Amino acid sequence: MKSLLKYFITLCLFFVLALPVLAAKPDSPGRGGDKEPPIPNSVCLDPGHGGSDSGAVNGDLLEKDVNLGVANKLSALLTNAGYTVFQTRTDDRTLSNADRYNYCNSQQVAILVSIHHNGSTDPNLDYSSALYMKKTDVDLAQTVADSVSSPLGLSNHGISRFASGVLLKADMPATISEGFFLTNDLEADLINNSNRLDQEAQALLTAIQSYFATH
């Protein structure tokens, strides 16, 4: 009888804890139903990591700083090109995934582009890729992967599905760009001694322009 009670409690706990997760619909177009249509040509930029979370590290180079550097450059390029830009952080601060998607969801933005850089224990590894979660993310992720690799002189590793909280909870098409591997020493050298981050920001501008030209 005691074990039956235990079984019952476990079952109840399963329904309480697991069901809300299972019931989440990643492909639903948005919550609330009566949301205003997005501002045309509007982008929410999300520089990954920040504050106490450095992301990938290569010597003195921290991914959180590189992500912010690219986002700030891209924001200026987009604004010059007539886009409306929102940004989850413009300085070095700690943000949760919920801070990020709630901020972007509270603006009437058309797309969300999260900027990250990859890391590996293999210092020779380097390629461009983009991540998606929802069906509505695929075109944006593919356009980013296809547009970024060639200007950076890297191979295109294409897109992968990744259960990121930011992608999952974003109401709009969203992607994570992984422009290059920060742990690659050639990249570290390019960042320190060339306009590598300007190149990447320019490539991401091209990606966003091509996406909006067809969506």
Ligand SMILES: [Zn+2]
């Ligand atoms: Zn990252």
